Amino acid sequence: MNVTQAASRSVGDRVIHKAFAPITRHTLALYCGASGDHNPIHVDLDFAKKAGFPDVFTHGMLVMAYLGQALTDAVRPKDIRAFSTRFAAITQLGARLTCEGHVTELIDHNGEPCMKIALVAKDGAGEAKLLGEAIVAR
């Protein structure tokens, strides 16, 4: 998919679709350092268990980073006016995430023609982990 195609899509079209490798403990350790989010709940099993979780779990912001990557594969980064997500469910280790997006509306955003894209990150079982939205200039 290229930028020109994405920009010319109309309401209902799926413009974003990207699959990611399964999330490993190593991914979480790297993301801990790379993101500055050193919350031990994502990398230290002892800490996670003490906090009442069966295991460490994925940083919500790592999943949002994947969603952002899927988004900027399809649209020009400089065209993104807003990008938001709700963290609907915890993403477990081993999750194979797929990020998808489709155009829901063509809108006028602060006087600029834009499109609204509904975004979702799902695991292999189809459970929605992140539900989001982007406003992108067209």
Added chain:
Amino acid sequence: MVDRSAIGRSFTPVTAHVEPGRLRYFCETIGERNPIYRDAQAARAEGYSAIPMPPTYLFCLEMMDAENPFEFLTELDIDLARVLHGEQGFTYYVPAVVGDTLTFRSRVTDVTDKKGGAMTLIAVVTEVTRQDGIHLADMTRTIVVRNPKAA
């Protein structure tokens, strides 16, 4: 437990320099192969003055360069182990690029109890400005605190 008296509280501003090496490490970690995030020439061809950053990286910069990245939690007496990220939003005005120095100013904008006090939602807005005073972006986040059960 955090209550609505926290609304309006602001925290120590964080200043972060957008460094190419750390950005590269972030891109490696998330498997980001888009050349505009890795190659200055590709970035310039897209009209940037230098390499821009992926859409969520602003959030990381604030945490990386904060003296105490969890100040907001300690200040409000919240246990890190009880916190989940509920929502996150970015509004972009001007792209940030490698070489920029950014300042992050955060404040609490809302506090709401959910599920009969079992959870508290805290909304924080962060204004991001560049070294020349340009307001680049805003970040909004909602933190979910799982409150201990009342005795």
